[in-house]
Each structure stands twice: as C-alpha cells, then as structure tokens.
Amino acid sequence: MTTSETLYSSNFKIGAYPFYKEQRAQQPVFPVGSENGYTSWIVTKYDHVKELLKSPSFMKDQSNLYPSSDRGNEAEKVNIFGNMMLDVDPPDHTRLRKLVQPSFNPKTIKQLEPRIREISDGLIEDMKKKEGSVNLVDDYAFPLPIIVISELLGVPAEDRDKFRKWSNTILAASSDSETEFVEDVEAFTTYLTDLFEKRREQPEDDLISQLLQTEEDGEQLSTNELYSMVVLLIIAGHETTVNLIANTMFALFEHPEQLKRVTQDHSLIPSAIEEGLRYYSPVDFSTARWSEADIDFHGNRIKRGDLVLASISSANRDEEKFENADQFDITRRRNAHVAFGFGIHFCLGAPLARLEGKIALEKLFDAFPDMDLNRTEPSPEWRQVFLLRGLDALPVRLSD
Structure with missing residues (x-):
C-alpha cells in the first residue's frame, strides 16, 4: 500500500508525474492508509476522476456520514472553515454558490479587465526598476491576483500581504505546525471580524458588503457561512492564479522554443495558459470526498465513510486522454483538462483566473521579450503544500 507519508514527503512533487504514470498503469485507484476502520483512496485516471467529481455517491460534507464522536474536531476549533462552500453538498452548496455567482460570471469578470491591465502595468514598471532580475512569484504572480481579489472583496490595500502568510499556514496545516496554524487562524478571524463590523457600519461597493447585507436581511447566509465564504474567496481567489501564472511561465522557460513562439505571437497565449493548466496543474488534488455507501469503484471496494481524493495532476497527464501527455505543447488543440475541477464544484473563479493569466502573460511578453x-540562481523548487502545485520562487532575468 502506498502510504500517505509518500504523498507528503518533501521530494514527492519532484517525482510525482512518473509516480502517477505508474499508478495509472498498475493501480489507478489505490489506498494510501487506514484509520479508525476507514481507508483513504487516490483516484488517478482521467475518466475515473471525472466520474468521482460529478458523482452524488461521493459526498463533500462528512457530517452526513460520521457520528460527531468519530470525526476530528479541527472544524470546531475555529468558525472560518465550518461552512466552506467546497465542503458542502446540495442544497446548501447550491444556495451558497448562488450568492456569489453573479460576481464571478464571465460578463462581470470582463468588466474587471481594464483594472487588471492597470495593476499589471504598475507591477511591470516596478520590475523594470530592479536591475534586470526579479522573483516572478513575489514581484508579479502573487501581487496581481491578491490585489484583484482584495479589491473585489473590499480588503484595504495595506492588509493584503497578511493574507499570504495566513493562506500559506492554512494550506500547509499539519500536526507539526499546530501552534502556528491556530495563531494564524485566530488572527485571520479577528481581522475579518473587525472588517465585517466596519462594513456593517459603512457599506461600500464591494462583495463583503453585499454578503453582509444578505446576512442582515435574514436571507440564508449564517455568520459561519459568511466567514467561510470570505476565507475561501481570499485563498482560492489568489492561490490558484499565482500558480497558473508562475507554473505556465516555468514550463515556457523549460521549453524555450515555445516561449519564443508565444512571445512573438500573442494569439497563442490562451492555448499556452490552457496547456500550463494541464501540464503543471495549479491544484494537485481535489478536496476530500467521502463515499456515501459501500460501493465498487473500478475494481475496489470502497466502504461508506472512506475518504477519496482525485489526483487532478495525474488526470491531466493521462496518456489515454491526451496525446503525448508528458509533452508541453502550447498548440495542443484537444485540451479538455480538469485543472479547475468538474461537476457542481467546478472552480467559481475560473473565468477570473483565465483573464488574469492572459493579461499577465501579454504584459510580460510585451515588456520583456x-x-x-536566471540560471545563476538555484533551480525553482515546488512548495510543500499537499493540495497545490506551486513554486516557492521563480528567479527571472528580464533581458539579455
């Protein structure tokens, strides 16, 4: 049995794709450990992943399956995770998504384009002052989406950097970082409490004010749902886009002939972004699902209450779905990747992430063809965050 320690090991990201390939061939649905009579499973093949992500037999809300005494108390420690939209099923999921969907539909997102271009231009000008060498993560891929989502929500500019630390701690939470996790969650909660109070007293034209108004009108949004929604939008609203931009640029740097093509022909940028999403998927694994009943799933007996994860990265390299799956090809025509998920939990922010990625690359190629x-710096390394695939840093030389 492959153990969970294998997946959490410090070097797993480096050898993940050969590992996934072997698993798809030999044991595409495999167990990674058991606890309290329940088994955890990983699903790796493209078709199996899509089936898992859309099947009502695999539930997101474990409280519908486990007696409270059998569940961990992590969710009860704080109130910002208890009602996360990612972790609930219909009808609650339908209701919560409906509340924020208008702010993320393609027509609304299109209206943000001038501001996204303005933010990108400002970051580009700042990079030009740094004597030719920058960290593309810190100087561009991170600040662009965090500014956009912060402005959309109504978070003051001076507070944005706090979210990076809080987000990193929450995403990397583990037993050996329990103290830091609790402290950062408390800081996050306190910050949001203060911000909500300010917006209650003086609403503005932002999403937090809209959500607060919905809550105060008694229209289905509880206090815990409000906290969970804003935390989800802050974290998911920037983390995946940071990785989309940096991972795609990293793949282009690894393939200089394709970098040259897309730099010279911006019409290739949309397909380059889609290939970046497939090749180095920003999200490595789906969030957890639990089997609603004992079920036979592609040769495996999955019991009621077993945890099941979809390997998004593996599905996007499935050779049965993608021709030359391990090759990075910005001209790939059939690219039905699942980088943004599938089914009712398909990423709400996908249109925004794609627009930010398109503008980010256009601006970079125009400014720094x-x-x-920067090959004098250490090679980029993958962050040790289980659910995500992103770079710690991306050192870049801006000109010859």
Whole structure:
C-alpha cells in the first residue's frame, strides 16, 4: 500500500508525474492508509476522476456520514472553515454558490479587465526598476491576483500581504505546525471580524458588503457561512492564479522554443495558459470526498465513510486522454483538462483566473521579450503544500 507519508514527503512533487504514470498503469485507484476502520483512496485516471467529481455517491460534507464522536474536531476549533462552500453538498452548496455567482460570471469578470491591465502595468514598471532580475512569484504572480481579489472583496490595500502568510499556514496545516496554524487562524478571524463590523457600519461597493447585507436581511447566509465564504474567496481567489501564472511561465522557460513562439505571437497565449493548466496543474488534488455507501469503484471496494481524493495532476497527464501527455505543447488543440475541477464544484473563479493569466502573460511578453530563467540562481523548487502545485520562487532575468 502506498502510504500517505509518500504523498507528503518533501521530494514527492519532484517525482510525482512518473509516480502517477505508474499508478495509472498498475493501480489507478489505490489506498494510501487506514484509520479508525476507514481507508483513504487516490483516484488517478482521467475518466475515473471525472466520474468521482460529478458523482452524488461521493459526498463533500462528512457530517452526513460520521457520528460527531468519530470525526476530528479541527472544524470546531475555529468558525472560518465550518461552512466552506467546497465542503458542502446540495442544497446548501447550491444556495451558497448562488450568492456569489453573479460576481464571478464571465460578463462581470470582463468588466474587471481594464483594472487588471492597470495593476499589471504598475507591477511591470516596478520590475523594470530592479536591475534586470526579479522573483516572478513575489514581484508579479502573487501581487496581481491578491490585489484583484482584495479589491473585489473590499480588503484595504495595506492588509493584503497578511493574507499570504495566513493562506500559506492554512494550506500547509499539519500536526507539526499546530501552534502556528491556530495563531494564524485566530488572527485571520479577528481581522475579518473587525472588517465585517466596519462594513456593517459603512457599506461600500464591494462583495463583503453585499454578503453582509444578505446576512442582515435574514436571507440564508449564517455568520459561519459568511466567514467561510470570505476565507475561501481570499485563498482560492489568489492561490490558484499565482500558480497558473508562475507554473505556465516555468514550463515556457523549460521549453524555450515555445516561449519564443508565444512571445512573438500573442494569439497563442490562451492555448499556452490552457496547456500550463494541464501540464503543471495549479491544484494537485481535489478536496476530500467521502463515499456515501459501500460501493465498487473500478475494481475496489470502497466502504461508506472512506475518504477519496482525485489526483487532478495525474488526470491531466493521462496518456489515454491526451496525446503525448508528458509533452508541453502550447498548440495542443484537444485540451479538455480538469485543472479547475468538474461537476457542481467546478472552480467559481475560473473565468477570473483565465483573464488574469492572459493579461499577465501579454504584459510580460510585451515588456520583456527576452526574459529567461536566471540560471545563476538555484533551480525553482515546488512548495510543500499537499493540495497545490506551486513554486516557492521563480528567479527571472528580464533581458539579455
């Protein structure tokens, strides 16, 4: 049995794709450990992943399956995770998604384009002052989406950097970081409490004010749902886009002939982004699902209450779905990747992430057509965050 320690090991990200390939061939649905009589499973093949992500037999809300005494108390420690939209099933999921959907539909997102371009231009100008070498994560891929989602929500500019630390701690939470996790969650909660109070007293034209008004009108949004929704939008609203931009640029730097093509022909940028999403998927694994009943799933007996995860990265490299799946090809025509998920939990922010990615690459290629990896710096390394695939840093030389 492959153990969970294998997946959490410090070097797993480096060898993940060969590992996934072997699992797809030998044991595409495999167990990674058991606890309290329940088994955890990983699903790796494209078709199996889509089936898992859309099946009502695999539930997101474990409280519908486990007696409270059998469940961990992590969710009860704080009130910002208890009603996360990612972790509930219909009808609650339908209701929560409906509340924020208008702010993320393609027509609404399109209206943000001028501001996204303005933010990108400002970051580009700042990079031009840094004597030719930058960290593309810190100087561009991170600040662009965090500014956009912060402005959409109504978070003051001076507070944005706090979210990076809080987000990193929450996403990397583990037993050996329990103290830091609790402290950062408390800080996050206190910050949101203060911000909500300010918006109650003086509403503005932002999403937090809209959600607060919905709550105060008694229209289905509880206090815990409000906290969970805003935390989800802050974290998911920037983390995946940071990785989309940085991972795609990293793949282009690894394939200089394709970098040259897309730099010279911006019509290739949308397909380059889609290939970046497939090749180095920003989200490595789906969030957890639990089997509603004992079920036979592609040769495996999955019991009621077993935890099941979809390997998004593996599905997007499935050779049965993608021709030359391990090759990075910005001209790939059939690219039905699942980087944003599938089914009712398909990423709400996908239109925003794609628009930010498109503008980010356009602006970079216009400003720095000769940019390349700064090969005098250490090679980029993947962050040790289980659910995500993102780079710690991306050192870039902006010109020859």
